[in-house]
Amino acid sequence: MSDSNASATDLQAPTKEMKVGEEVVIELNGMHKWYGSFHVLKDINLKVHHGERIVVCGPSGSGKSTMIRCINRLEEHQQGQIIVNGIELSNDLKKIDEIRREVGMCFQHFNLFPHLSIMENLVLAPMWVRNIPRGEAEETAMKYLTRVKIPEQALKFPGQLSGGQQQRVAIARSLCMSPKIMLFDEPTSALDPEMIKEVLDVMIELAEEGMTMICVTHEMGFAKTVANRVIFMDGGEIIEENEPNQFFDNPQHERTQLFLSQILAH
């Protein structure tokens, strides 16, 4: 933990001034989820505004990944409402696809497609979901690969890249769909310490451009630098929700205090 903290704290200048819009792009109202009889998410209420950057933290098993996976329907919720970009999630496959088109997601284990080259990974969805012609899709792909600083890897296969590079490709792949919202599910947890920074740098850049982001992470340095709001979850509930300075310096709830004292102790 200490390694990753060190890498996160010497990130670039604070970017707190980035503006947050009025428009609500994600809304969770009284959302519940069960795995069988196990109640994983209990009465989740959350509003995310356009351009907001939210960091979700909490002990493992607290439901934070499950919550963001509900937003693009990788997990189904059983009660309450999820409204993304004005569309309410239901069993309607069309609506699910519509939402997934607008919501990018990065996973802990990247989930790149190992049988396709990096370029093919990037152009697949734009070409076959958005019907963009190949030439244009490749141009966009190169643009984003350049932005995540690995344009020279375009023709390689995912298996030939380091973890950090793969995660940057995964971010670029999501961006190629020009999403309105990005979800990050522990994007740095599977990386070696020296690769965490390169991924966080890309994420910070993205935040600076005003991308709406929800990020499940243990990178507290990242949370301090980038987030507008930090959400602490435990036992399937949102325990505390505050702006980062308040959250870290003055946690209200005792479970938050315990959690922070444990992860910042060393």
Next chain:
Amino acid sequence: MAEQRQYEVGMHPDLPPPASLVGVVGWMRANLVSSPANTFFTLLAIYLIYLLIPPMLDWLIFSAAWVGDDNTVCKNETGGPIAAACWPFIKAWMTPFMFGRYPESELWRIKITYVMFGVALLALVIPQVPFKKWFALFLLIPFPVICFYLYVGGSFGLMYVETNLWGGLFLTLVIAITGIVASLPIGILLALGRRSNMPVVKAVCVAFIELWRGVPLISVLFMSSVMFPLFMPEGVNFDKLLRALVGVTLFSSAYMAEVVRGGLQAIPKGQYEGAQALGLNFVKMMYFIVMPQALKMVIPGIVNTFIGLFKDTTLVGVIGLLDFLAMIQAGSSNPDWLGYLTTGFAFAALVYWCFCFGMSQYSQHLERKLHTGH
């Protein structure tokens, strides 16, 4: 051994490996005589080769009869068959072995399709040839139609040829290739169905797979040729070959389904999620992401099923279709050529082996080509 030299830290160059690791001697030492047990097995293998290979070569080549147009060269002093291969037998029966009783004047129809097939296949296999997509498309769609009209005839001024005249290697290839080409897509659909969340679809697929896997191919063929017509109303009759084709195809697609399912199960959940998160719907996700990986992983199993199917076509002999092997048996029961069945079988073995080995080699080539380092 060169003397030990001292290098400065960080300056140590890569030195060549010692002589015992490289070259023929190095290889033999490592692989043939590395331990007493290894040495023992090496010697045992040499002894077995000595026991088996010379008599085999003698039977197949050195003592065999090679030239001649009738059976006289294949007879010993007493008039019985010689104790070695009789290749004139194969030569004399070559046309029936290859094409069965297909009318000799119409053989060009088959040969033309062989040439078309061969050219298209070569174009697909040789990496330098362009327009691969079109060759593949040709093989998949127009080619079977062309074949059908050419083989059956009865239209375009071609003579009608009944399917019971089809035979030999030609018939074997018709059955095997139809079975191979049809069983893969059916197998994929069955595999997807078996993993479906929809209970009815799943139940139907499971029932289908377990039914066909649970019965021997011989009984499938018997059913198709003997019992199936009994269920049909008077006057309705399907061609015997067609029934066998359907039987073989459904039988092997059940096996194929299980092979493909194995591949599907090996695809990590993250691949599905990655595809879904990008907005790919089920069909696109399966087509672009899941199936290519799953099928690649089970190439050995798929080719295994193909090879099995290719050899199982010999079973159609039991319902009276004269495939390659049945034709060879028929040839050797000809009064002029009694006693040369072994030669016929040796020839059959050689031909089957060539086809199966070819498939095996191509599958390994595919595996190497599709390997992307993960």
